[in-house]
Amino acid sequence: MTPALSVLDLVPVRTGQTSAQAVAASLDLAQRADELGYRRYWFAEHHNMPAVASTTPPVLSAAAAARTSRIRVGSGGVMLPNHAPLVVAEQFAALEAIAPGRIDLGIGRAPGSDPVITQLLRMSGTTSDVDRFPEHIRDILALTSPEGAGYRLAGRPEGDDYYGVHATPAATGAPELWLLGSSDYSATLAAAFGLPYVFANHFSGDGLDRALDLYRQNFQASAHLDAPRTFLTANAVAADTAAEADERMLPQARMMARLRGGRPLVALETVEQAADAERSDHLAAPLIDALRRRWFVGTGDDARAAVAAFAEAHGVDEVMISPVAAAYDAEPMDAATGRARTLELLAA
Secondary structure (H helix, E strand, O other): OOOEEEEEEOOEOEOOOOHHHHHHHHHHHHHHHHHHOOOEEEEOOOOOEOOEOOOOHHHHHHHHHHHOOOOEEEEEEEEHHHOOHHHHHHHHHHHHHHOOOOEEEEEEOOOOOOHHHHHHHOOOOOOOOHHHHHHHHHHHHHHHOOOOEEEOOOOOOOOOOOEEEOOOOOOOOOOEEEEEEOOHHHHHHHHHHOOOEEEOOOOOOOOHHHHHHHHHHHOOOOOOOOOOOEEEEEEEEEEOOHHHHHHHHHHHHHHHHHHHHOOOOOOEOOHHHHHHHHHHHOOOHHHHHHHHHHOEEEEHHHHHHHHHHHHHHHOOOEEEEEEOOOOOOOOOOOOOHHHHHHHHHHHO
C-alpha cells in the first residue's frame, strides 16, 4: 500500500536567513506540495526559537491557502493553552471562509515554549487553562459549527435563554478538528470525543504503539466521525544520493542534540557549518544512530520504501512528512531546495 503524503512545516530559519526569506521559502514549498499531490500542509506553533519561524499557524495557513488551490492547509498544531478558544474558533472560521473545505484545525495541549513565553502569551489574563482543555475543545467544535454555541450569562438564573455565539456570522462549513499529542492523554480524549487523532512521532516516537492502541480501542463514534481516523508524522530527508541525504540530515540532528542537551539554541546550521562543527564537538554523534532508525533518510527509493513500511506497520493510510533537509551555503536564501527535493522524491 502506498500511503497518502502530507507535510508538516516549522518554517526553519538557517544561518544568515531572514524571517521574510524563510517564510517565502515555506510558501513556495506549500505551492510545490500542492502541485505534487500532497494531501495537507500544516504549520506548527513554536515560540522564541532562532531556527523556527512558525509562530502563528493561522497567519501562515492563510498565506498558504492563497498560494494553493487543492491541498488542505492548517495547524499542526495550535497550542490551545496559549489562546482563548473563541479567538482560535474565529481565526479558523475565517480560514474556512477563505478556503472552504480545505482547512484543518490541529490542536495540541502543550504550551510550545518556555515559562517566560507562556507568561507573555497570557499577559491579558488567563486564556485556555490546561485543566479545562476538554471543555475548550467542545467550545471550539460548537463555535465553528454553522449552528454556533450557546452560553448562559454569568449570574443569570438557570431558566434564562442561552446567549448565542458564532465564530463567523453565516458559516456553511467548519474546519476539520484534529487532536494532536505525544502521550496517552490526547489519544484517550480524541477517542472519547470521536475525533481524528495524530501522534507526534516526528518529535518523540516513544509510546507510539500504546497511544494508537488506546485511541483505536476506546474510540466512540460521534457526529464528527464514525470510525477511528489517524495518521503519523515523521522526519524525512530524501536526496539524489544517500551521501547527500546524510549531509542534509546533520544540521537538524545537531539541533535535536541542542534541544535534548539544554544547550543554547541557534539558527539552523548549513550543511557545511554542521560538518565543520561536528568534527570538533561531536554534538550529534551520540544521537545519529537513534535518529536514523526513526527518520527516513536516503535516496528517494529508499525513503519511499521506508515510509510505506512504516505506514503498513502501524495501520495508517497517511504519513505527514516533516522535511528536515538542510541547505548548502550556496543555495538561495528564499528557497527550500533540499526540502523541496525531499517532497519530490517521496512523491515520485
